Amino acid sequence: MKNHLWNMFANINNGQLAKRSFILHQKKKICEKFLDVLWNEGFILGYKNYFTNIKTFKSDFTKIFLKYKNGKPVINNIKPITKPGRRVYYTAKQIWKMNSKNTLLVFSTNKGLKTLNECKKLKLGGELYIILS
Structure with missing residues (x-):
C-alpha cells in the first residue's frame, strides 16, 4: 500500500x-x-x-x-500518529478520556473519517490518524 x-x-x-x-x-x-x-x-x-x-x-x-x-x-503542525508499521487504535471508552482544546484529532472509524467530537457523539472508536494544531 x-x-x-x-x-x-x-x-x-x-x-x-x-x-x-x-x-x-x-x-x-x-x-x-x-x-x-x-x-x-x-x-x-x-x-x-x-x-x-x-x-x-x-x-x-x-x-x-x-x-x-x-x-x-x-495549520502549524501535522503529526501522523498511526503509521503503516504501527497502528494505534482507541476504543469508545478511551476516546472519552481524550481532550483536544487547541488540536484536531481525526479518527478512521467504520462510519468514515471523524473528528474526536463526532466520535464522542456517535460513541465510536477507531484508528487515530493525525493530530493538527
Whole structure:
C-alpha cells in the first residue's frame, strides 16, 4: 500500500511553510475524505479536482487551497500518529478520556473519517490518524 495520505500531510506542511496559496496532490478517495474533514473544521479554504480526460472524467490531481490567518498558516503542525508499521487504535471508552482544546484529532472509524467530537457523539472508536494544531 502506498502512503498517499502521509504524502499529502507532508505536501500540506511544506506548502504552508513556503507560504503557498495552493498545492497540487494526486487524487485519492482517502485524501478527499480527509480534505472534507479539514474543510469542515476550517483548516483549508477548499479543494478542487482537475480532469485531464473530459470523455471519461478521469481526475489526476487535486488542487488544495491553503488558509492563512494574519499572514501565519492555520495549520502549524501535522503529526501522523498511526503509521503503516504501527497502528494505534482507541476504543469508545478511551476516546472519552481524550481532550483536544487547541488540536484536531481525526479518527478512521467504520462510519468514515471523524473528528474526536463526532466520535464522542456517535460513541465510536477507531484508528487515530493525525493530530493538527
